[in-house]
Amino acid sequence: MIKLLTHVALIFCCGQAFAQTVDDYVEEIGWGEFSTKFNYDRPPREIKGEYYLFHDWVVADIELYDSTKFKGKQLNLNLLSGDVEVPSGYGTQVLDKFKIKSITVGDRIFVNTLHLEGVNHRNAFFEVIEEGTVNVYCQYYSIMRQPSYGVPGAGNDRDFTAIIRQTYFVERESVTEMFTDNRKNNLNYFRDNEEVVDYIAEEKLKVNKIKGFTKAVRYYNATNQN
16 A cells, blocks of 8 residues: 555656646746637647647757757647647646747757748748748648538537648748749749759759749759858
């Protein structure tokens, strides 16, 4: 009986220590401006599809605008609300996005759009696809595909599906624009480098498509480093 009580006490203490550690780091960053402290509201469980970027909590590094860094913290990105959610004790907490400069998950970097000129999606996090003289970003967001009847929360939520979408943005000289399916306009990013223009022609890159455009940007950035 004593061993059992000791075991239970150890589990309780360890659980408290873990929760306290998470809470301390969340307290230092701060709460989301419009979010509740625990059990953040999210769509009903009956809704199908994905509205989180990752299927589960992921380990990430967080850098704040004041250069403070937190290593190895669990989080996920809610693509419906744009919030950064973290596990805390038995609930979920939402971080203050105004303070977060970037989030790194493995080799993937997500930057806060607060410092991107021309982006209307404030307080969202864009993934860095290419970085250099020309930057390419990807915005992930989730939309609710509705049935032909009803509204969310009216008892037929199971008919709604959350779908993840992607939009790309291009930044050069501190100006950020949405990527468009326009070959002529997209070629303007490379007009100052004949080598890159020739490369695009030789490789027959479709710069009106994000795959071909990204490949051209990668080559362009590499030549500008030399």
